[in-house]
Structure formats: C-alpha cells, structure tokens
Amino acid sequence: MIDKWIPGGERESEKLLEKIGAGSVEELFSDIPEGLRPENWDSLPIGRRVPLSEQEVSEIVEELLSRVEAYDPHRVFLGGGAYSSYTPAYVDFILSMGEILTSYTPYQAEISQGLLQALFEYQSLIAELYDMDVVNSSHYDWSTAAAEAALMSLRVVRGRRRIAVAGSVNPWRLEVIRSYVEPHDVKIDVIGTDTLDGRIDQDLAETAITGETAAVYVEIPNALGLVDETVKLLADRAHQKGALLIVGMDPVAAAIYAPPGELGADIAVGDGQVLGLGLNYGGPYLGIMATRLDMKLVRQFPGRIIGLTRDSQGRRAYTMILQTREQHIRRAKATSNITTNESLMSILAAAYIAGHGRTGLEKIAHAVRGNTIRLSRILERENLTCASGEHFREIPVRTRCPFEQAASNARRSHGILVGPPLWEPYSQHDTRGLAAVAEYHTGRDLERLAEALTAACREPR
Numbered sequence: 106m107i108d109k110w111i112p113g114g115e116r117e118s119e120k121l122l123e124k125i126g127a128g129s130v131e132e133l134f135s136d137i138p139e140g141l142r143p144e145n146w147d148s149l150p151i152g153r154r155v156p157l158s159e160q161e162v163s164e165i166v167e168e169l170l171s172r173v174e175a176y177d178p179h180r181v182f183l184g185g186g187a188y189s190s191y192t193p194a195y196v197d198f199i200l201s202m203g204e205i206l207t208s209y210t211p212y213q214a215e216i217s218q219g220l221l222q223a224l225f226e227y228q229s230l231i232a233e234l235y236d237m238d239v240v241n242s243s244h245y246d247w248s249t250a251a252a253e254a255a256l257m258s259l260r261v262v263r264g265r266r267r268i269a270v271a272g273s274v275n276p277w278r279l280e281v282i283r284s285y286v287e288p289h290d291v292k293i294d295v296i297g298t299d300t301l302d303g304r305i306d307q308d309l310a311e312t313a314i315t316g317e318t319a320a321v322y323v324e325i326p327n328a329l330g331l332v333d334e335t336v337k338l339l340a341d342r343a344h345q346k347g348a349l350l351i352v353g354m355d356p357v358a359a360a361i362y363a364p365p366g367e368l369g370a371d372i373a374v375g376d377g378q379v380l381g382l383g384l385n386y387g388g389p390y391l392g393i394m395a396t397r398l399d400m401k402l403v404r405q406f407p408g409r410i411i412g413l414t415r416d417s418q419g420r421r422a423y424t425m426i427l428q429t430r431e432q433h434i435r436r437a438k439a440t441s442n443i444t445t446n447e448s449l450m451s452i453l454a455a456a457y458i459a460g461h462g463r464t465g466l467e468k469i470a471h472a473v474r475g476n477t478i479r480l481s482r483i484l485e486r487e488n489l490t491c492a493s494g495e496h497f498r499e500i501p502v503r504t505r506c507p508f509e510q511a512a513s514n515a516r517r518s519h520g521i522l523v524g525p526p527l528w529e530p531y532s533q534h535d536t537r538g539l540a541a542v543a544e545y546h547t548g549r550d551l552e553r554l555a556e557a558l559t560a561a562c563r564e565p566r
Contacts, residue, residue: 118130176520176522177520178543178545179545179546179547179550180519180520180521180522180550180553181522181543182521182522182523182540182541182542182546182554183522183523183524183525183541184330184498184499184524184525184539184540184541185275185277185328185499185524185525185539185541186247186275186277186278186328186376187378187384187387187390188378188379188384188498188541188543189384189541189543190379190381190383190543190544190545191543191544191545192381192382192383192457193381193457193460195456195460196381196453196456196457196460199452199453199456200449200453204219205220205223205449205452206449208220208448208449209448210448211224211425211448214422214423214424214425218422218423220448220452221411221423221424221425222423223448223451223452223455224242224409224411224448224451224452224455225411225412225413225423226455226459227240227242227243227451227452227454227455228240228241228242228410228411230455230458230459231356231393231395231454232395234356234359234360234364234458234466235354235356235359235364235365235366235373235375235393235395236359236364236365236366236367237364237365237366237370237373237395237396237397238366238395238396238397238398239395239396239397239398239402239403239406239410240393240394240395240410241394241395241406241407241408241409241410241427242408242409242410242411242447242448242451243377243391243392243393243394243408243447243448243450243451244391244392244393244394244407244408244447245388245389245390245392245447246376246378246388246390246391246392247275247278247353247374247375247376247378247390247392247393248275248277248278248281248282248392249281249392250353250374250375250376250392250393250394251278251281251282251322251351251353251374252281252282252284252285252286253285253392253394253407253408253441254320254322254351254372254374254394255268255282255285255286255291255320255322255351256285256286256289256407256441257372257396257402257405257406257407257440258319258320258348258349258351258371258372259286259289259291259319259320260405260440261319261349261401261402261405262319262320262347262348262349265316265317265318265319265348266289266290266291266292266317266319267291267292267293267294267315267317267318267319268282268286268291268292268293268294268318268319268320268321268322269293269294269295269296269310269313269314269318269320269321269322269343269348270282270293270294270295270296270321270322270323271295271296271298271303271305271321271322271323271324271327271339272295272296272297272298272303272305272530273298273303273304273305273323273324273327273328273329273331273333274322274323274324274327274328274353275324275328276328276528278324278353279293279295282322291319294313294318295313296309296310296313296314296321297309297313298327300530300531300533301491301492301493301501302329302331302492302493302494302501303327303328303329303331303333303531304331304333304335304494305323305333305335305336305339307335307338307339310338310339310342311342314339314342314343314346314348315346316346316347318343318346318348319348319349320343320348320349320350320351320371320372321339321340321342321343321348321349321350321351322351322352322353323336323339323350323351323352323353324352324353324354325352325353325354325355325358325362325365325368326355326358326496326497326498326499328499329492329496329499329500329501329527329531329539330477330492330496330497330498330499330500330501330539330541331492331494331495331496332358332362332494332495332496332497333494334495336352336368337363337368337369340368340369340370341369344369349371349372350368350369350370350371350372351370351371351372351373351374352365352368352370352372352373352374353373353374353375354373354374354375355375355376355379355497355498356375356376356377356379356380356393357379357380357466357469357470357473357498358470358473358497358498359375360463360466360467360469360470361467361470361471361474362497365395366397370397371396371397371399371402372394372395372396372402373393373394373395373396374392374393374394374395375393376390376391376392376393377390377391377392377393377450377451377454378390378391380453380454380457380458381453381454381456381457382450382453382454382457389447389449389450390447390450391447391450391451391454392447394406394407394408403427404429405440406427406429406440407429407440407441408429408441409425409427409428410425410426410427410428411423411424411425411426412424412425412426412427414426429441469544472544472545473497473498473542473543473544474497476542476543476544476546476551477496477497477498477499477500477542478496479548479551480500480540480542480551480554481496481500483551483552483554483555484500484502484540484555486555487555487558487559488503489502489503489504489505489555489558489559490502490503491503491537498541498542499539499540499541499542500539500540500541500542501527501531501537501538501539502523502537502538502539502540502558503536503537504536504537504538504558504561504562505536505559505562506536506561506562507535507536508524508526508527508535508536508537508538509526509535509538510561510562511536511538511558511561511562512524512526512538512561513561514560514561514562514564515554515557515558515560515561518557518560518561518564519553519556519557519560519561521553521554521557521558523538523539523540523554523557523558524538524539525538525539526538526539527539540554
C-alpha cells in the first residue's frame with residue numbers, strides 16, 4: 106500500500122517499515138477496530154490500482170458527501186462551551202484576504218505594521234469590553250487561557266500552592282486547569298455550589314479561600330448559564346486573603362452585564378468563539394486573557410502584547426512590547442511555552458466587534474438574553490425546567506425520560522440538536538441537560554424545541 110503513495114518500490118517500503126519499527130503495513134492500522142477496516146484496501150472506491158481521473162474522484166467524493174446530514178441552524182441548541190451564532194459576511198471576506206490569512210508572528214515590526222495594528226485594535230476592543238487594561242494576543246481557547254491565568258497567579262502570589270475554583274465552572278475547563286497546575290504540586294479547592302443552578306455558596310467560599318490560596322476562579326455565566334451576582338462578594342473575600350480573582354466571562358455577555366474589571370477581577374479570561382468565529386468542528390477558537398495595569402501582573406503576563414509608539418520621524422508605529430514566551434527569552438524566565446498565536450482569530454473577532462460597534466454588540470447580547478428568558482418561560486410552562494434566576498445563553502432542561510434518550514430521539518425524529526447532559530454533582534438524576542440559544546432563534550424555534558423534547562420521551566429508545 107505504501108508504494109502507491111510514496112515513490113519507490115517494495116524494498117523502499119520495507120526500509121520505511123523497519124525504520125519505524127513496524128512489522129507490516131497492516132500493523133500501522135492496528136488501532137482501527139477490525140469491523141471498520143476494509144477486507145481489501147484495493148476495494149475502496151478511491152485508491153484502487155487503476156488510476157482515476159479527477160472527474161471520477163470528484164463524483165465519488167460528492168456522492169460520499171451527499172450522505173452527510175446538514176442541520177438547519179434554527180434547530181441547533183447545543184451548548185456546553187461552544188455556541189452557534191451568526192457570522193456576518195464581512196468576517197468571512199476578511200478571512201479570505203491573503204495578507205491576513207497567511208500572516209504569522211510579526212517578528213519584524215518594520216514590515217508587519219498592518220498585522221500589528223490589527224492586533225493592537227483587537228487588544229483595545231477587548232480591554233474596553235472587559236473593562237481591563239492589558240490584553241494579550243492570545244491563547245488557544247478559554248480553557249488554556251484560564252489555565253495560564255492560574256499559573257500566572259502562582260508566579261505573582263509567591264509561596265502559595267492552592268487555587269480555589271467555583272464548582273459551577275465548565276467541567277472541561279476545570280480539567281485543563283487541573284492538568285496545568287497539578288504538576289507544580291498545586292491543589293485545587295472546589296467551592297461548593299447549589300446543585301439546582303450552580304449558585305456559589307458563600308459560606309463554603311469563606312472556608313475554601315484561605316491564606317494559602319493564590320487565586321480564585323469563577324465564570325459568568327456559569328456552566329449552567331446562571332449569571333451569579335454573588336461574584337462581587339467572592340472578589341472581596343479573595344482580596345482580603347491576598348489572593349487574585351480570575352473571572353472567566355462570555356465576551357458577548359460582557360456587553361450588558363458588569364464586566365470583569367467592574368467585578369474586581371485581577372485577571373479576566375474568555376473565548377472569542379462567539380465573536381463571529383463559528384463552531385469550526387471544535388476549533389480554532391480564541392483564548393482571551395486580560396489583566397489590570399499593575400506591573401507585578403503585567404510582567405508575569407503570558408503571550409504577546411502589541412504596543413503603540415512613534416518612530417524616529419514621529420510617525421505612529423506598532424511593535425511587540427512584551428513577548429515572554431520561550432521562543433523569545435530563556436526558558437527559565439518564560440511565562441508560557443505556547444508556541445503559536447491565534448492572530449487570525451483575534452483579527453476576525455476584532456472585525457466582528459468593530460463592525461457591530463458597541464450598540465450592535467449590546468443588541469446581540471440583549472437578543473441572546475431575550476431568547477434565554479423566552480425559552481425559560483416555555484420550558485417552565487411545559488414543566489421541562491427547574492432553573493431559577495437570571496440566565497444567559499444556556500439553561501438547564503429537565504426531561505420526562507433520561508435526557509440522553511430525549512436528546513437522541515429529538516435529533517432522529519425532529520432534527521433538533523440539544524445537549525450536553527449535565528455532569529456531577531448536577532446530574533443527581535439522569536433527566537437533566539442543557540439547551541443553548543442564539544441571537545437568531547425565533548419564538549417558533551423555541552416552541553419547536555419544547556415540542557420535540559416532550560414528544561421524544563413518548564418515543565422508544
């Protein structure tokens with residue numbers, strides 16, 4: 106098989122196998138379950154020994170792709186950390202521009218002024234949106250930004266080996282944070298929350314945040330969609346104990362709710378995925394990270410910071426003013442080993458924000474909030490929720506049968522995508538999951554969701 110794709114004969118193939126320590130070509134595919142492997146590789150429609158023309162290959166591929174089930178966005182209510190939203194045409198146009206699409210690290214400022222200015226604009230827009238002072242460009246996603254913020258807090262608040270994390274944060278982000286800090290012999294204290302909506306228990310927070318705590322991490326809205334107004338009290342408790350407060354926030358929610366800076370955050374994180382980037386099969390996304398203008402914080406800030414200055418002739422000029430990655434400085438002094446940047450995603454997010462303006466972004470946020478309220482009322486009318494309080498984008502759903510069964514039947518019979526199911530400790534019963542709304546959903550879309558979840562539990566598995 107190898108000799109079909111790599112120039113050379115059988116002897117060259119044997120040398121390749123010997124070099125990588127494989128006894129045969131079949132051994133290379135041993136991880137693929139037997140039932141998924143073709144009995145004869147030459148029987149595959151593409152790859153048989155008789156060469157195919159481009160036209161024949163195109164027809165085969167089109168036939169295969171025709172089997173893919175395409176979903177109407179108005180029937181998609183998936184959440185759990187990545188959300189469907191409308192991407193304006195101008196964002197896709199900017200993505201197609203070669204000078205932006207192919208740009209990478211602006212090592213030479215004198216020939217990278219366009220890219221540097223675009224990143225500077227991104228930083229400025231996020232700083233205003235989050236009410237913070239310094240923004241970097243940037244991280245992979247929300248999870249890695251939160252984990253880097255936790256490591257940063259350990260460098261700033263030296264000698265402390267504990268991080269307090271609200272139990273209502275996204276569980277997958279918590280796992281990433283854990284994987285980053287535990288090799289440093291750091292313990293994570295999970296702050297207990299109400300098991301109905303994830304509201305932080307202030308008494309448990311008092312116990313969890315001690316003089317050994319380097320930072321406290323909380324998310325708005327939380328993983329159940331609740332906008333917990335008690336975060337300000339958590340900030341006061343953290344600062345009383347000399348710890349930093351890290352606030353993770355949906356950037357669209359920051360347009361209408363109190364932003365991280367107003368809540369007393371020392372570090373803010375989030376994900377630009379909702380800023381016109383789309384779902385993209387799970388990535389690439391955009392990890393947002395910001396901090397206050399305190400040099401103790403800024404000097405430990407990971408990633409790159411783009412600054413504005415003047416050249417020798419007094420003209421405006423842009424340059425990287427902080428680059429503390431191991432690519433740029435000695436590894437022992439580096440604040441992060443992330444070896445790429447998300448500059449393309451940053452530029453697209455900046456274009457999305459600038460194109461809508463402050464008023465436009467607020468309209469989108471109000472549309473999301475309005476749909477969340479409408480869905481809550483519909484679900485409450487149908488006895489499909491037990492949520493309370495202010496929610497944004499996501500809301501817990503309670504079905505009359507196991508949630509995974511309801512979600513599966515809703516997809517198969519009604520074309521509705523909803524989920525994921527809830528996790529411990531919120532999954533005391535297997536009938537609870539999440540539904541997420543977008544700004545483009547209509548009242549009929551929300552009614553259709555409730556109807557599908559009700560009907561799905563009357564259908565067999």
